Amino acid sequence: MIENASRHYQIRDFLTSYYGMSSFFCFPSSCPCIPGMPICLLCTCLGGSVYCDDLNLDSVPPLPKDTTHFYARYNRIKKINKSDFASMNKLKRIDLTHNEITSIEDRAFMGLPELEEVVIRENHISQLPSFPETMTLIDASHNNVGSKGIHREAFKDMTGLLYLYLTDNHIDYIPVPLPDTLRSLHLQRNNIQMMHEDTFCNLQDFSYIRRALEDIRLDGNPINLSRTPQAYICLPRIPIGDLI
Template sequence: MKTLLFTCVLLPWLVAAFARKSDDHSQLIPGPLHDRELTGYFSDHLESSRDRRALPLADEPDATPKQEGTEATDLPTCLLCVCLTGSLPYRNIMTLRRIDLTRNMISEIEDGAFSKLIMLEQLSLAENRLVKLPMLPAKLTTFNANNNFLKTKGVKANVFKKMTNLVNLHLANNQLEAVPFIPDSVRILHLQNNNITDVNISTFCRSNDTYYLRPSLSEVRLDGNPVMLSKYPDSFTCMHVLPIGQYR
């Protein structure tokens, strides 16, 4: 059967917790993504290179569901998945604001995986085995795909184009050969330790608009790439800061 439904081992428990905590769905938990925060959403769009069974981690708590009444604030991160062949009734799934799938062994995510998560603001896919990115929710403010195997051909040209709220974009430690399209809203851009060999005047600025400025872009990391940034001085004229990287 081609389409397999992947869901968290703890998802039934999480769904019940969501139902009891429905008032909290409209609020984004402040602060960065953490390993033990709610990941929440797995569907038939995730494929893992790990055996299709749940394997316990030594530092993870017992996955046995707790007794009713357990506080949702005590939820551990659901890092591993189990393959199911049916569908589950997702309640309030569209109100999720943050998903953390860090440090799994996910090798593929279908384009429709996040299509219903219209309120999603923070998404971490860091430290997986992805070679390409799926289509992403337009309201993301933070996206982290550090430490994967992403190449330029696996990142669609328009994947970030409609993300007018995106502030933090982390694509470090991949295999990108070029800088993808970066929305004007981005403040922090991490592209260190890729295979980027050149930049041009359209990478960050606009070749047809010499008056264009990017005041929001306050940090760009290109260190650890083979590109010699001193060869492209005209490529940074619209920026208030120079990218961090190799100049000589």
């Protein structure tokens, strides 16, 4: 942290000396960016990837329009606004692991035509926002999401979704329907107490098989998987969880 602070002041002193306008710049913890200056002077930019990890940021900085991957892990960001990623038409991945986020405006991730992966694990989020249909990975593990914090049929139309991680929340049901493309569903250590026999399978069509869904984690929930034996007939593997 001392090295990061030293870096901030070195950048500030250099730019202030070069431009002669000390009031033009702002740095953590007062604010995370340099108005009008490239964010790459504060963060590390490699190609289309912007790395702003562990910089004591308290909000999302303005990003270059050609950003494809944005990492702001281990900061103090508290809220995600709709304007934070507006017009970021090339953005594919957002990783905000381990911040202090309590709220995300509902359409903050919408309008991003290339967005595929969002990682918001290890925050204080109680309400998941809407996600675009282009998603392949959503990781909102280790938050405060309850059953009312997930939109009805939130994942139904994500026909390319592969990985859904909601471990360590307060969810009391499996958020169906889930797309057939899904490979991994992690719901460990929630409050799921029951499962319907058609949660994963189509009981009207016994030829239906969910070949992709090989990794279901329900361990750490107060649910007895042996009570619904027909719920797994279409799955390549039985979910991990309590059987007694």
